[in-house]
Amino acid sequence: MSSVYILAIESSCDDTSVAILKDNEVLSNVVCNQRIHEKFGGVVPELASRDHLKNIIVTIDAALKEAAVTLKDINAIAVTRGPGLIGSLLVGISAAKSLSLSLQIPLIEINHIQAHILAHFIKNVHAENKLQFPFLGLIVSGGHTQLVLVKNYLEYEVLGETLDDAAGEALDKGAKILGLGFPGGPIIDTLAQTGNENQFTFPKAHIQELHFSFSGIKTALLYLIQKEVKQNPDFIKENLNDLCASYQKTIVEMLINGVQQALETTNLKQIAIAGGVSANSKLRKELQQLSSAKKIDTFLLPLKYCTDNAAMIGIAAYYKYLNKDFASLDIVPITRWEGFTNK
Numbered sequence: 522m523s524s525v526y527i528l529a530i531e532s533s534c535d536d537t538s539v540a541i542l543k544d545n546e547v548l549s550n551v552v553c554n555q556r557i558h559e560k561f562g563g564v565v566p567e568l569a570s571r572d573h574l575k576n577i578i579v580t581i582d583a584a585l586k587e588a589a590v591t592l593k594d595i596n597a598i599a600v601t602r603g604p605g606l607i608g609s610l611l612v613g614i615s616a617a618k619s620l621s622l623s624l625q626i627p628l629i630e631i632n633h634i635q636a637h638i639l640a641h642f643i644k645n646v647h648a649e650n651k652l653q654f655p656f657l658g659l660i661v662s663g664g665h666t667q668l669v670l671v672k673n674y675l676e677y678e679v680l681g682e683t684l685d686d687a688a689g690e691a692l693d694k695g696a697k698i699l700g701l702g703f704p705g706g707p708i709i710d711t712l713a714q715t716g717n718e719n720q721f722t723f724p725k726a727h728i729q730e731l732h733f734s735f736s737g738i739k740t741a742l743l744y745l746i747q748k749e750v751k752q753n754p755d756f757i758k759e760n761l762n763d764l765c766a767s768y769q770k771t772i773v774e775m776l777i778n779g780v781q782q783a784l785e786t787t788n789l790k791q792i793a794i795a796g797g798v799s800a801n802s803k804l805r806k807e808l809q810q811l812s813s814a815k816k817i818d819t820f821l822l823p824l825k826y827c828t829d830n831a832a833m834i835g836i837a838a839y840y841k842y843l844n845k846d847f848a849s850l851d852i853v854p855i856t857r858w859e860g861f862t863n864k
């Protein structure tokens with residue numbers, strides 16, 4: 522079979538991204554970050570949609586240019602159908618439908634969470650055939666925290682997930698309480714490097730089965746800050762690095778506990794992590810330690826494929842293309858996508 526060229530669009534949250542793939546190889550992966558949300562300390566959906574509208578065409582053009590291909594070379598258009606913000610998704614889906622219709626090529630709908638995990642199959646990310654099915658997947662981002670049994674490229678079983686906030690959301694909300702910027706995860710990661718992670722103790726939620734809960738720790742941080750600042754207005758400033766390190770450590774420990782339990786329950790020997798929080802240095806270090814202690818193979822992604830990007834949408838679309846799994850032109854966004862299939 523000759524090579525397949527896919528143009529992939531990701532617009533589920535606050536990053537407009539377009540990638541061009543030739544089979545499983547990424548030719549370009551342009552990510553246009555929206556800075557507008559920083560001053561609000563969180564993503565403002567309406568502003569995100571407006572920014573996607575402004576960025577989508579230029580991002581498509583930039584991705585084509587960087588890949589040195591034209592629209593005539595493209596065999597299929599891939600787009601994130603969900604989960605995500607409705608206005609943001611609509612911008613990407615409308616652009617994708619228009620391209621598919623005008624170029625008369627198939628449209629491929631992609632589940633954003635599934636795509637995060639499939640980023641591990643992008644060419645040259647890992648040595649070929651190293652990551653083998655079935656394996657355990659941990660997807661940790663600003664919107665999702667899930668442990669999944671990955672049976673095949675397109676077949677998954679959710680083993681556990683957060684019952685409230687996502688791990689990234691807990692980091693972002695924690696950063697907001699500490700008066701830091703947005704997104705808070707990478708800021709906490711940096712500040713924690715020089716902090717004492719045992720200085721403060723935060724409660725860990727113990728949830729049944731393989732589920733998580735991160736809303737309690739955020740509240741514990743809020744109460745601690747309210748109490749201490751009353752006595753010492755400079756409490757945050759004087760303890761910032763220790764607060765970040767202790768808070769981050771507790772979140773990472775909860776994730777690692779979940780991973781450990783899932784490995785025991787499933788007897789799987791390989792784990793692949795994905796999503797924005799998988800860029801976290803403490804989580805990466807702890808997973809690597811776990812993997813040498815338990816003789817498990819841990820697969821991490823390069824940072825550019827951890828956070829939201831269209832290359833992961835493209836790789837997921839490549840496997841759907843091989844399966845001739847195409848979408849109809851009347852698809853609408855799925856804001857809350859349970860499981861991985863809409864069939």
Ligand code: KG4
Nearest residue numbers: 662663664689704706797798800801828829
């Ligand atoms: O996957 P992603 O880009 O978007 C979603 O699908 O949510 O993840 C964004 C999340 C944010 O919560 C951000 O704070 C977090 O990933 N994040 C990090 C790091 N880099 C990004 N969290 C901890 N440490 C990091 N280095």
Ligand code: ZN
Nearest residue numbers: 662796797829
């Ligand atoms: Zn994501």
